[in-house]
Structures are given as structure tokens and as C-alpha cells.
Amino acid sequence: MAENTKKKGFIGNILALPNDNPKKTIFVAALLCLVCSVLVSTSAVVLKPLQQINKANDIKKNILAVTGLLTDDADVDALFAQFETKVVNLDAGKYEDIDVTTYDQRKASSDPAQSVTLTAEQDIASIGSRAKLATIYLLKENGAVKQVVLPVHGYGLWSTLYGFISFDADFNTIGGLQFYEHAETPGLGGEVDNPKWRKQWQGKKAFNEQGELKIEVVRGFVDYKVAGAEHKVDGLSGATLTSVGVSNLVKYWLGENAFGPYLKNMRTEMGK
Numbered sequence: 001m002a003e004n005t006k007k008k009g010f011i012g013n014i015l016a017l018p019n020d021n022p023k024k025t026i027f028v029a030a031l032l033c034l035v036c037s038v039l040v041s042t043s044a045v046v047l048k049p050l051q052q053i054n055k056a057n058d059i060k061k062n063i064l065a066v067t068g069l070l071t072d073d074a075d076v077d078a079l080f081a082q083f084e085t086k087v088v089n090l091d092a093g094k095y096e097d098i099d100v101t102t103y104d105q106r107k108a109s110s111d112p113a114q115s116v117t118l119t120a121e122q123d124i125a126s127i128g129s130r131a132k133l134a135t136i137y138l139l140k141e142n143g144a145v146k147q148v149v150l151p152v153h154g155y156g157l158w159s160t161l162y163g164f165i166s167f168d169a170d171f172n173t174i175g176g177l178q179f180y181e182h183a184e185t186p187g188l189g190g191e192v193d194n195p196k197w198r199k200q201w202q203g204k205k206a207f208n209e210q211g212e213l214k215i216e217v218v219r220g221f222v223d224y225k226v227a228g229a230e231h232k233v234d235g236l237s238g239a240t241l242t243s244v245g246v247s248n249l250v251k252y253w254l255g256e257n258a259f260g261p262y263l264k265n266m267r268t269e270m271g272k
């Protein structure tokens with residue numbers, strides 16, 4: 001009998017116990033947990049590079065969408081190759097000479113060394129802090145800028161909305177606004193993704209003739225009989241809080257505490 005116990009070993013002995021034995025129940029449960037955790041962590045490690053590729057691809061698709069270049073059968077990489085990626089020093093309003101392929105603006109925004117904390121007065125987008133440097137995308141044709149894409153983010157009602165806004169070469173006429181990440185309610189705040197609502201942004205002017213930032217999302221509908229309609233976008237019905245959030249985040253990112261100095265420099269450079 002003693003020899004038999006030795007032969008089976010520890011695992012064999014436990015498994016030979018009756019199914020209602022507490023020792024066997026605990027052992028089987030622990031073994032199952034171990035096997036599952038190994039499976040989950042292995043798949044997380046194995047799938048991480050694929051997830052990163054998908055994430056990068058999604059960003060490219062959103063940049064193409066906000067510039068009107070995305071079609072169903074688009075060769076995303078080929079189209080994205082028309083863009084030049086640059087990093088802007090927001091305070092200086094000028095390009096920063098760093099490696100754009102390794103700079104991660106989202107990571108930088110939560111790194112105290114690479115970000116600035118916003119005062120309550122500055123923080124109309126409710127983001128707390130922002131990176132000192134921002135990644136932007138220039139769509140070029142024969143060496144000349146055709147469109148520029150800027151990253152924007154800010155708080156809506158339930159979530160931080162992350163997206164892109166594009167401008168024509170005058171750095172004032174909006175080409176589009178597109179969010180790629182948010183958790184607003186589908187059918188309410190989630191209507192920020194509705195192509196009909198997004199279309200309204202096309203052609204709106206962010207700044208007036210004097211260079212003052214005027215763009216805003218209004219409550220209700222824009223009155224086209226009243227002056228200044230070219231700076232206004234309809235609010236989302238039943239989603240006033242998300243609409244206010246979008247209005248504020250756009251104003252923040254185009255304002256003097258974010259892309260304002262860069263846009264001003266570029267408008268001057270373009271002679272606009």
C-alpha cells in the first residue's frame with residue numbers, strides 16, 4: 001500500500017481521492033486557476049504587438065476620415081504616406097525637432113516632466129494637464145500643405161472624448177471633426193459620431209477676421225440669418241452636456257493655451 005502511494009506521486013494521490021473530498025476540491029480549483037492565468041497572460045503577451053498595430057491603424061484611419069480621404073477599399077498605409085507627422089511645441093507654437101516615431105503624446109500628458117498642469121481657469125476641457133508637445137499631421141501635395149490634422153481631447157458627460165480636427169491650408173477653415181474614442185451614450189452624446197452632425201463642421205471658420213477664436217457648439221440650432229453663423233455648429237438634441245463638452249474641448253485646443261500660438265504662426269506664414 002505504502003509503495004502504491006509513492007508510485008502515484010502527490011498529484012496522483014490527490015486525484016485518487018473521492019470527488020467530495022475538500023483537499024481534492026481545493027487542489028482542482030487551484031490547478032484550474034493556475035492554468036487559466038497562464039493562458040490569459042500568454043495571450044495578452046502574444047497579442048500585444050497585434051493590438052498595437054491595430055491601434056496605430058485605427059489612428060491612421062481616423063486621420064484619413066477627418067481629411068475626407070477614407071473610402072471602404074482604401075489602402076490605409078498608402079494614403080497615410082501622403083502625411084508628414086510633426087511635433088509641435090505648444091507654448092512656442094513651433095515645430096520641435098524630436099523623433100516623431102517614438103513620441104507618445106497621450107503618455108506624455110500624464111508625465112509631470114513632459115506636461116503642464118492647467119489652472120481651473122485654463123482647463124475648460126477638464127483634462128487636468130496637457131503634454132508640452134503635440135503630434136500633428138500635415139497632408140501635403142507637391143510639397144505644399146493642403147490640410148493639417150490636430151489631436152484634441154476633453155471631457156463630455158461620461159467620458160473623455162479623443163479625436164482629431166482638420167483644417168484647410170488657411171489654418172482656419174475646418175475640414176472635419178472626428179472622435180475615435182469616447183463613452184458617451186449611444187443615441188445621445190454618442191451622436192458626436194453621426195456623419196450628419198459631423199458634416200456641419202466642414203467649412204466652419206474657427207477664427208474671425210481679427211484672429212479671435214469664435215468657433216462654438218450652440219444650444220439648439222444655428223440661426224443662419226444672424227451674423228457669425230460660420231463659427232457655429234448645432235448642439236446635439238438631448239445631449240447638451242456632451243455638446244458643451246465638445247464645444248469646450250475644441251475651444252481649449254484651438255485656444256491660446258494649446259494650438260493657438262501654432263495656428264497663429266502658421267496663418268502668418270501662409271499670409272492669411
Ligand SMILES: Cc1cc2nc3c(=O)[nH]c(=O)nc-3n(C[C@H](O)[C@H](O)[C@H](O)COP(=O)(O)O)c2cc1C
Pocket residue numbers: 157158184185186188189190236237238239240241242243
Ligand atoms: C441614461 C442616460 C444617458 C444620458 N447620456 C447623455 C449623454 O451621453 N450626453 C448628454 O449630454 N446627456 C446625456 N443624458 C442626458 C443628461 O442627463 C441631460 O439631461 C442632458 O444633457 C440635457 O440635455 P438637453 O437639454 O438637450 O435635454 C443622459 C441621460 C440619461 C438618463
